[in-house]
Amino acid sequence: MKKIEKKINDGFTRATPNIIDGIASDCKSRPQEVAVKPARKTSWGWKFATAALALVLVVMSVMGIVDISAETASASTISLDVNPSVEIKLNGRQRVISVKAINSDGERIIGDMDFAGCQLKVAVNAIIGSMLRNGYLTEMANSVLVSVDANANDYKELADIVAEQITVTLKEMQIDASVLSQWIKNDDAVSKLASDYGISQGKAQLISRIAKVTNDYTTEQLVAMNVSDLSVLLNSLNVNLGDLDVDQSGSKAGIDLEKAKEIALACENLTVDSENVEIFEAKLDLGSVAVAYEVEFTYDNYAYEIKVSATTGRVLSYEKEYFGPMLRYDETAVVLDKEAVKAAALNDVKQDLTAEEVENLYASSSRYYRNTVHEISFKYNGVFYEYEIDSYGTVLMKAYKVLDLSGEGSYLARKDVEQWFIANNKDGFTALDKLSRFRVTVEKSKDTLFYLVTFVYKDTQYSYKIDAVNKTFIGGAEVADYEEAVKDDIKDKLHEIFGDEDFDALFENWDWSEWDWDDDGFECEFDHNGHHYEFEMDRWGNWEYERYPDDKPHRPDGEHGKVPFDYGW
Amino acid sequence: MAKDKSAEIDGYISGIANGGEGSLEALYEITQGAVYGYALSVTKNVYDAQDVLHDTFVKVYEKSATYVSQGKPMAWILTIAKNICMSRFRQNSRFCDIPDEELEAQFADNSAMSVEDKLLVTKCLSQLSYEERTVVVLHAMSGLKHREIAKLLDMPLATVLSKYNRAIKKLKTIAEGELE
Numbered sequence: 001m002k003k004i005e006k007k008i009n010d011g012f013t014r015a016t017p018n019i020i021d022g023i024a025s026d027c028k029s030r031p032q033e034v035a036v037k038p039a040r041k042t043s044w045g046w047k048f049a050t051a052a053l054a055l056v057l058v059v060m061s062v063m064g065i066v067d068i069s070a071e072t073a074s075a076s077t078i079s080l081d082v083n084p085s086v087e088i089k090l091n092g093r094q095r096v097i098s099v100k101a102i103n104s105d106g107e108r109i110i111g112d113m114d115f116a117g118c119q120l121k122v123a124v125n126a127i128i129g130s131m132l133r134n135g136y137l138t139e140m141a142n143s144v145l146v147s148v149d150a151n152a153n154d155y156k157e158l159a160d161i162v163a164e165q166i167t168v169t170l171k172e173m174q175i176d177a178s179v180l181s182q183w184i185k186n187d188d189a190v191s192k193l194a195s196d197y198g199i200s201q202g203k204a205q206l207i208s209r210i211a212k213v214t215n216d217y218t219t220e221q222l223v224a225m226n227v228s229d230l231s232v233l234l235n236s237l238n239v240n241l242g243d244l245d246v247d248q249s250g251s252k253a254g255i256d257l258e259k260a261k262e263i264a265l266a267c268e269n270l271t272v273d274s275e276n277v278e279i280f281e282a283k284l285d286l287g288s289v290a291v292a293y294e295v296e297f298t299y300d301n302y303a304y305e306i307k308v309s310a311t312t313g314r315v316l317s318y319e320k321e322y323f324g325p326m327l328r329y330d331e332t333a334v335v336l337d338k339e340a341v342k343a344a345a346l347n348d349v350k351q352d353l354t355a356e357e358v359e360n361l362y363a364s365s366s367r368y369y370r371n372t373v374h375e376i377s378f379k380y381n382g383v384f385y386e387y388e389i390d391s392y393g394t395v396l397m398k399a400y401k402v403l404d405l406s407g408e409g410s411y412l413a414r415k416d417v418e419q420w421f422i423a424n425n426k427d428g429f430t431a432l433d434k435l436s437r438f439r440v441t442v443e444k445s446k447d448t449l450f451y452l453v454t455f456v457y458k459d460t461q462y463s464y465k466i467d468a469v470n471k472t473f474i475g476g477a478e479v480a481d482y483e484e485a486v487k488d489d490i491k492d493k494l495h496e497i498f499g500d501e502d503f504d505a506l507f508e509n510w511d512w513s514e515w516d517w518d519d520d521g522f523e524c525e526f527d528h529n530g531h532h533y534e535f536e537m538d539r540w541g542n543w544e545y546e547r548y549p550d551d552k553p554h555r556p557d558g559e560h561g562k563v564p565f566d567y568g569w
Numbered sequence: 570m571a572k573d574k575s576a577e578i579d580g581y582i583s584g585i586a587n588g589g590e591g592s593l594e595a596l597y598e599i600t601q602g603a604v605y606g607y608a609l610s611v612t613k614n615v616y617d618a619q620d621v622l623h624d625t626f627v628k629v630y631e632k633s634a635t636y637v638s639q640g641k642p643m644a645w646i647l648t649i650a651k652n653i654c655m656s657r658f659r660q661n662s663r664f665c666d667i668p669d670e671e672l673e674a675q676f677a678d679n680s681a682m683s684v685e686d687k688l689l690v691t692k693c694l695s696q697l698s699y700e701e702r703t704v705v706v707l708h709a710m711s712g713l714k715h716r717e718i719a720k721l722l723d724m725p726l727a728t729v730l731s732k733y734n735r736a737i738k739k740l741k742t743i744a745e746g747e748l749e
Contacts (some may be wrong), residue, residue, distance in 0.1 A: 004740050005709040008693065011686035012606035012710055017619055026623070027593060027630040032586070148572045220655060224716050224726055280738045296735065303739075323696070323739070367668075432645065475725070 005399055076150030077184075078120075078162060079200040080127060082136045082143070083226035084109040088123055089201060094158070096123045102200045120158070124165040132173055135462065135477025136226075141531055142170065142178050143231035147202025151182035159183075173426050182206065197223045206230060222406075235284075257282055260293030263313055264306035268320075270299060298323070301471060313329050319399040327371070336393050338363060341374040345387040347425050348398070349380055379403070414440065417466065425464070427477055429457065450474055489526065490537055502528070574599070574712065578642040586633040597626055603711035604650050605642065610702040611654045613665050613694050615675045621657065625650040643711050647721055669695040692743050701736035704729050 008282040075092040079085060080487060083104035089097040099115045101107040109130045115123045128144070131137045137144070146162045148155050159181040170177040184201055187208075194204035197219075207222045210233065219234075225233070261272055261282050270277050281296040293308045301324030307317040336344070342363055346353040355361050358378040365374050372391040377384070388397035417440045418432055454463040465474035495503045506528050523536045535545035578600065588691030601622065608621035636645065661690050667675065673691040676682055682690070693702050700722075707718050715733065719726040 004737055004744060005705075007685075007689055007741070007744065008709040009602070010707060011690045011693075012609065012685070012706060013602040013614075014681040014686050015609065015679060016601050016605040016622070017615075017679075018601075019619060019623055020594055020601075022628075023597065023623055023626045023630075024593055026627050030627060030631055032633065033631055105739065148719050220714070221730060229727070280736055283731075294731070298742075473592050 009269070029301070065568060076148065076154055076158060078149070078158060079145075079147045079160070079184075079202040080124070081145040081147070081200055081203045081206075081227050082131055082134055084134075085200040085203060086110060086127055087117070088127075090120060090158075094120050094161075096120060099123060099127070105136065109136070120161055121165045124162050125169050126170040128166050132170070132175075133427060135427055135464075137170065137175065138473060138476035142175050143226075144177065144179050145202055145206060145227045145230070146179060146181045147184050147200065147205065148181070149201065153173070155183045173428075175426055178228075180206070180227070180231060180234075193219070199223060203227070203230075210234065230438045257293060259313065261295050263308045263315060264293075264295035265297070267306055267315060267318055268299060268304070274299075276300065284301040301325075307442060314402065317399070320395075322394070326391070327390065327394055329371075333392050335391050337391075338365065338374055341389045341391065341393070342376055344393060345376045345385070345389060346378075348387070348395075349385060353380065414451070417453065420471070421453055421464065421466065424473070425477075427462075436516040490522070490535065493537075494535070498528075551552040575640055575642055578646075579638045579640075582629070582633050582636050582638075582642055585608070585630055586636070593630060596629070600643065600646055601626075603707070604646060606706045606710040607647060607650055607656060609690075609694070610706045611651075611699070612657075613672065617657065621650055621653050628653065641717065643713060644717055644721055645711070647707070647711060651721065672705065677736045689740075689744070693740065696739060696743060697736050698732075700724070700728075701732045701739070704732045705736040705740070708733060 012085060031096045069243060074089045074097055076090045076094075077087055078090065079087045079102070081102075083103075085102035086106045086109060087100045087102055088093060089100070091097050095117050096115045099110055099113075101110050109127060111130070113126060113130070115126070128137065144166050146159055146166070148158050148162075150158055163177075163179040163181055166179050167177045179205070182202065182205060184205060187205070190201065190204045190208050193199075193208055194201045197204070199207075202458050203223075207219065207230070210217070210222060210230065211219060222230070261279060264282075265271055265274070265277065265279075272279070277297055277299050279295065279297040281294070283294060294305065295308065296303070296305045299302070301322060302320045303323050305317075305319045305321075306315060308314070309316050342355065342361075346355065346358065358380040361376075361378040363374060363376045365372050367373070374389050374391065375384045375387070376389070379385070382403050384403050386397070386399045387395065389395050418438070422432060429435060435457050438455040439453070441452045441454075451466045452463060453466060456462075462477045464477050466472070494506065523534065525534050527533070533545055578596065581592045581596035581599075583589075585596065599666075604625050605618055605622045608618040609615065612618050612621065625646065629646055632649070636642075639645075671688055672694050676687045676690065679687075693706065697705065703722065704715075704718055704724075707713055707721070708715065713721065715729050716726055718724075719729040722729070724732075
């Protein structure tokens with residue numbers, strides 16, 4: 001733990017009041033919820049497959065027939081890393097012996113696909129296709145690390161086959177691939193790193209190489225990065241990693257980090273050598289504005305955060321904030337009125353700029369410490385400006401953001417989000433009517449304004465973030481992790497309630513799109529044996545359902561009996 | 570967070586579920602700082618934070634029997650705290666806003682805190698943005714990894730890392746200038 005963190009820990013720990021007596025006494029009068037949840041079962045397909053495999057292995061070993069023939073002996077291993085990591089074992093004839101998931105994302109990718117005996121190309125196509133469908137590979141996250149553990153002669157051939165197939169598969173989805181290929185060298189330290197963090201040998205090797213040339217990232221941070229992040233990082237470090245073949249034809253990075261710093265500092269007529277400039281962070285920001293360098297520095301009591309497009313080198317956004325000592329003014333200081341402050345802000349953008357020349361001019365005032373602070377925002381020349389200026393004319397905050405990044409239009413309007421999503425997603429969603437529970441919400445953070453698009457397709461909830469300013473996807477689709485687990489739980493619960501026979505009948509025509517969830521949990525509705533059911537389960541596995549004896553809305557007595565689970569079952 | 574600590578917390582939650590004597594107290598002892606620290610970062614107000622602390626442990630008590638261990642009990646507890654914060658926020662539309670210059674006065678009666686503690690906690694609340702202070706306090710207090718914090722706060726990992734680094738940097742600057 002860092003020294004400063006230790007201080008924070010001490011400070012907050014000592015700040016914590018001791019109220020356990022009050023809590024304990026309140027708890028006495030509260031009912032505890034009753035545990036009704038059975039131990040989670042693993043998904044049934046896997047359970048069966050695992051059991052069957054175990055049985056086969058047991059029989060084989062008992063009979064002493066585990067024979068490593070030429071067909072099954074592993075001649076080479078290829079790992080593919082994106083964020084999902086999978087490992088393909090090949091025999092001497094370059095046929096697949098097995099494909100193994102290295103992490104849980106990898107498990108999702110492989111699913112129940114069986115690759116034994118198939119050609120390497122076919123396996124790569126299927127795996128990359130699955131990564132695309134599951135949103136791990138997108139236009140913005142397009143890097144795949146290919147690591148080959150084979151003899152020197154086979155390395156080049158295998159790496160080429162795999163890289164070519166990845167390029168072809170991604171090309172079909174109009175995505176330019178960025179493939180990094182490397183030859184795995186046996187290294188105990190790398191093997192330990194791989195096993196300590198549960199990552200592939202290939203990713204471990206790449207990370208340990210990056211760690212040798214920069215101290216800016218901890219091992220943990222590097223492990224947490226997906227391969228696209230690592231690829232961009234490699235590019236930004238601008239180092240030669242020896243025999244790492246980097247095909248970054250698809251890479252989006254147009255300028256390097258040093259250039260980005262230069263551009264950012266030039267906003268204040270500074271250079272990296274200027275006195276009192278302290279750059280404390282400069283890296284690609286993959287989280288908000290896609291593929292932009294974020295340069296943060298301090299100078300003269302202001303903290304700056306400037307985003308520079310990695311593609312064009314243009315300053316996309318600028319923010320400076322006062323962080324110096326509390327401002328005190330003496331009695332002679334001139335107090336400016338709102339109009340004067342407004343004029344100062346306009347003048348800062350362009351000399352003699354008038355209120356009539358800008359759009360959306362907005363001004364309000366609030367208190368900050370003991371001063372009045374005027375907040376002014378407006379749009380001028382395709383750029384959105386925000387100022388916070390105190391009544392003595394000191395700029396506490398200045399920010400601007402280029403709105404028109406594509407040269408056509410500005411924000412992606414809310415009304416256009418649905419059509420934009422259908423037109424621009426790379427995951428094969430081509431019509432809204434195939435997507436249930438389609439929702440668009442506007443999310444605002446300090447850095448960005450984006451739309452969160454969520455919907456359910458088949459048995460998966462997808463969520464996408466669309467940067468409203470840049471009109472780009474922020475990352476790829478996110479698939480809710482807990483969904484499958486909750487579904488399994490609900491299946492198990494319904495199985496328990498209905499018994500084998502009814503359960504099979506119920507699930508024969510089950511439509512997973514009839515699911516919905518909100519902050520509190522998951523809901524599903526279904527009809528069974530003339531009853532209508534509404535079943536809910538929260539994230540912690542607490543559940544309840546209501547059964548309506550008659551689902552016909554025209555029941556003569558007009559009453560629908562609610563039957564909570566505890567009654568009569 | 571360290572596995573052995575998670576196992577210990579798991580044990581106490583299961584103890585609470587089974588009516589074990591002293592389990593609630595033991596759980597409170599080792600997790601109160603993280604819950605309160607988080608609540609204080611969100612609310613910036615000792616009264617609201619104390620309420621969140623109280624409600625969180627009562628909720629933990631109520632839910633303990635339905636808790637299914639996935640090896641991340643701290644994240645579970647903090648998710649409860651987060652939901653309570655959010656629901657209070659929704660109910661009141663905002664937390665009682667205490668002006669920055671009065672933040673330190675909130676701790677005036679706390680004799681456990683040193684002058685340095687009070688200054689640092691106050692600076693944490695006033696000089697760091699909401700996201701910066703929640704990230705840095707969660708990291709310092711709960712032992713959650715950045716990745717787990719990202720999941721808890723529903724923020725991209727890259728953002729969490731950048732907020733964290735920025736917050737640490739700011740705090741160091743403050744500490745150098747004012748505390749040492």
